[in-house]
Amino acid sequence: MTVPKINTITRGDSRFYVNPESGAKAPGVTSVVGMLPKPFLKFWASKVVAEYAVQNLGDIVGIALRGDADGAIDYLKRAPDRETKKAADVGSEAHDYFERMAKGQAVGRVHPELKPFVEHFGTFLDEFQPEIVFTEETVWSEAHDYAGSFDAFATIQGEAVWLDWKTTRSGVHAEVALQLAAYRHADYIIRPDGSRVPLPKAEGGAVLHVRPEGWKLVPVNCGPESFEFFLHLREVFRWEKEFKETVIGDPLNEGAKPTRRTPAPRARRSA
Numbered sequence: 001m002t003v004p005k006i007n008t009i010t011r012g013d014s015r016f017y018v019n020p021e022s023g024a025k026a027p028g029v030t031s032v033v034g035m036l037p038k039p040f041l042k043f044w045a046s047k048v049v050a051e052y053a054v055q056n057l058g059d060i061v062g063i064a065l066r067g068d069a070d071g072a073i074d075y076l077k078r079a080p081d082r083e084t085k086k087a088a089d090v091g092s093e094a095h096d097y098f099e100r101m102a103k104g105q106a107v108g109r110v111h112p113e114l115k116p117f118v119e120h121f122g123t124f125l126d127e128f129q130p131e132i133v134f135t136e137e138t139v140w141s142e143a144h145d146y147a148g149s150f151d152a153f154a155t156i157q158g159e160a161v162w163l164d165w166k167t168t169r170s171g172v173h174a175e176v177a178l179q180l181a182a183y184r185h186a187d188y189i190i191r192p193d194g195s196r197v198p199l200p201k202a203e204g205g206a207v208l209h210v211r212p213e214g215w216k217l218v219p220v221n222c223g224p225e226s227f228e229f230f231l232h233l234r235e236v237f238r239w240e241k242e243f244k245e246t247v248i249g250d251p252l253n254e255g256a257k258p259t260r261r262t263p264a265p266r267a268r269r270s271a
Contacts, residue, residue, distance in 0.1 A: 005149070006138050006192050014241060017138065017147035021194035026140065027237055029148030029182040033175050035236040052079040090114070091167045094121075094210065095151070098165050101125060102132045102152060117167065120215040124208055128217065130163075131155040133200060139186035140196075144234060147190070150183045153200055162205040162222060172207045172218050178230040180205035180222035 007018040008028070015028040053060060053076055063072040094117040097107050101121055110118050124130075134153040141147065152163040162180045166172060184205065189197040205222035209215060 005136065006190065012241070014237075017140070019140070019147075019190070019194075020192055026145050026147040027234075027241070029146060029179055029230075032146055032182070032230065032233050032237045033178050035233045035240065036175055036178075048079050048083050049076050052076060094118075094167050095165055097121065098151070098210075099136050102130075102135050102154075116212040117210050120210045121165075121208075124210075124215055124217065128156050133160075134189065134197075137189050137191075137197075139183050139199065140188060140190045141182075141186040143187060144231060146182060146186075146234060148179070148182055148186070150180075153202070156206070156217075159203040160200060162202055164205070164207050164220075166207050166209045167211065168209075169211070172209050172220075176207055177205070177220050177222050177226040178233065180220055181224075181226035182230050184222050185224075185227045 006020055008015050009018060009025065010016070014031040014034075016025040016031075017028060018025055056075075060072050060075065063075065090113070093111070093114055097110065097114065097118050098121050100107050101118070102125070107118060130152075132152055132154045134150075136149065136151065137153075138147060138149045150162060151165045154161060154163055162183050164176055164180060166176070184202055186199060188199050191197065205220040207218045207220055209218060
């Protein structure tokens with residue numbers, strides 16, 4: 001996971017970037033892409049809960065027999081969250097190593113669990129000799145009101161590409177094209193002091209997928225077509241976070257109980 005260099009805030013389950021100059025807030029790229037439906041997550045979560053139940057049957061029964069049925073239920077239902085956090089922690093630590101290696105910095109001692117990731121990333125650097133131009137920076141779009149932090153922009157075998165490091169067990173998913181397209185079609189790179197860097201031109205995008213068992217560099221189509229789909233999701237995000245709570249009013253008959261809802265906070269657009 002890329003750690004933003006500029007300030008962010010969280011509203012609900014969404015991240016908003018705070019413009020260091022104007023204070024304007026813009027939703028993050030990954031939060032916008034998160035508007036995509038993910039029906040597979042329901043089955044994944046069910047499987048994780050079932051696995052935890054089987055693997056920890058004695059503990060769960062013990063909790064229930066002590067009269068804490070709610071505790072047993074809570075332990076099981078939080079199993080997917082524990083699994084997700086573990087994967088996120090590994091990904092964040094691996095990203096930290098990747099950033100330092102991409103900048104030519106020494107990584108020092110590496111935890112045994114992360115050593116394969118570091119070795120594979122080193123092999124990628126040796127084999128492809130990428131010219132790293134930017135790492136772990138933030139892009140901003142005033143035109144479409146979003147921001148996001150990318151892993152790297154580099155020239156590989158003569159082509160300038162937006163790069164994303166992935167360590168997920170499930171592989172490279174199609175929505176990464178939307179993520180990279182958002183970076184590619186933003187307005188500029190913004191620094192923590194508010195200074196702006198012109199957005200570099202790119203021929204495309206790629207994902208470096210690193211797992212303990214190996215690595216692969218995968219080209220990604222992040223052109224105008226992918227960006228159009230991202231912009232549709234940006235509108236879905238606006239519906240979900242800004243607009244849908246405002247469309248249902250009070251009933252017109254006097255005897256009905258009012259059901260007016262409080263509008264959600266609205267993300268301010270950059271000037």
